Amino acid sequence: MDKLIIRGGKQLKGEVSISGAKNAALPIMTSSILASGRSAFARIPDLMDVRTMGRLLSNMGASYSYNEGSATIDSASMNKFEAPYELVKTMRASVLVLCPLVARFGRAKVSLPGGCAIGARPINLHLMGLEKMGAKIRLESGYVIAKTSRLKGASIYLDTVTVTGTENLMMAAVLAKGTTILENAAREPEVIDLANCLISMGARINGAGESVIEIEGVDELKPLKNYAIIPDRIETGTFMSIAGITGGDLVLKDCRPEHLDAAMMKLKDTGVIFKETKRGLRVIGPKNLIAKDVKTIPYPGFPTDMQAQFMAMMTIAKGTSVIKETIFENRFMHVAELKRMGADISIDGGTAAIKGVEKLRGAPVMATDLRASASLVVAALRAEGETVIHRIYHLDRGYEKMDEKLKKVGADIERVKG
Ligand code: EPU
Secondary structure, three states: OOEEEEEOOOOOEEEEEOOEOHHHHHHHHHHHHHOOOEEEEEOOOOOHHHHHHHHHHHHOOOEEEEEOOEEEEEOOOOOOOEEOHHHHOOOHHHHHHHHHHHHHHOEEEEEOOOOEOOEOOOOHHHHHHHHHOOOEEEEEOOEEEEEOOOOEOOEEEOOOOOHHHHHHHHHHHOOOEOEEEEEOOOOOHHHHHHHHHHHHOOOEEEOEOEOEEEEEOOOOOOOOOOEEOOEOHHHHHHHHHHHHHHOOEEEEEOOOHHHHHHHHHHHHHOOOEEEEOOOOEEEEOOOOOEOOOEEEOOOOOEOHHHHHHHHHHHOOOEOEEEEEOOOOOOOOHHHHHHHHOOOEEEEEOOEEEEEOOOOOEOOEEEOOOHHHHHHHHHHHHHOEOEEEEEOOHHHHHHOOOHHHHHHHOOOEEEEEOO
């Protein structure tokens, strides 16, 4: 298993190119199931999760190829409508094949994802919506088996705002007979990106990005020739935290700051400076960060996917900050590791209190999930001495060439293969 060795304390300076968004790439790849033929997508990041999705689609008979950000998926030859446990257990987003399969082929067998490090993460709302649209669903030996002749439009209220739930049901509705209304839908930029992709394929969708989405089903969709996905807002935010904690000066190229309003407002309050420039968004870290409180909320609120990185910044801020995690029940796995580096953090349920310390010290630490690993990188870049981050396959699931990007802006970072 690869590990990262980081010797902190460098002021990072230079340009960082932001990659395509993992959480837009995954649903958009599965949207190719909805139209028979060859779809091509651009700006797909070279990540473990993207490779897993490619394997899943190939497993179902589609032909998949990837080359430097361009992914081609030909779904004409699909002949197996199953997402097996072996793949779903390595990537929960595999569940995004469920609704496209049912919408186009009238059947699917998808392993239930089960819990993960950050929470129980059920998919009851995906199933409730699909059932309302007329699919017959049964659970058998850990699998969801769904069947229907053709889905019908329905009015669906989602009790909890769910990103992949909204995406899955939107993909069910585009080929259903009649109109579907999704209420309390997720408003994330990745939902809008998927809707834009589906609209380019011929779907009729209104309101993506708002909490009520109306979808009028069509009989057929056409494959897309070249759809470029949005930049990764969480990678952007992670590099903002890195500039912030190292007192660095980074220019983030190819990013969309408007997707990060809440996070940027918080970072500004901590002392981080943003400047729009011709080359990209310049982010300047202050000499001393100021402690600020944060509560995670579905978009447009402060993203749960930025909570761990923000916490890493707060470990050395002046004062005490209180961070409330409201989306996932177990998303503080990074706390124990940050404490190994000298952070002063106490947890009470979903709330963490972080008392800023003078300095962090390098230590051996363990990555437990994707964003927790990112927070360890953020902290290690500031810590005195050497930090060894184990199990960085978590990081590789969602960050494209992070170590190379950091090295280019002056970080002392080394990947040790193992
Ligand atoms: N929920 C239910 N029932 C459902 C679906 C969700 O109770 O049927 C609950 C979840 O347990 C959670 C809340 O609703 O408490 C929100 O979960 P959501 O469904 O929105 O999460 P997700 O769609 O599984 C996506 C991202 C996550 C990100 C969350 C929240 C993808 C592939 N994943 O997950 O990304 O944290 O939305 O923004 O889009 C990451 O990239 O590190 C990551 C975990």
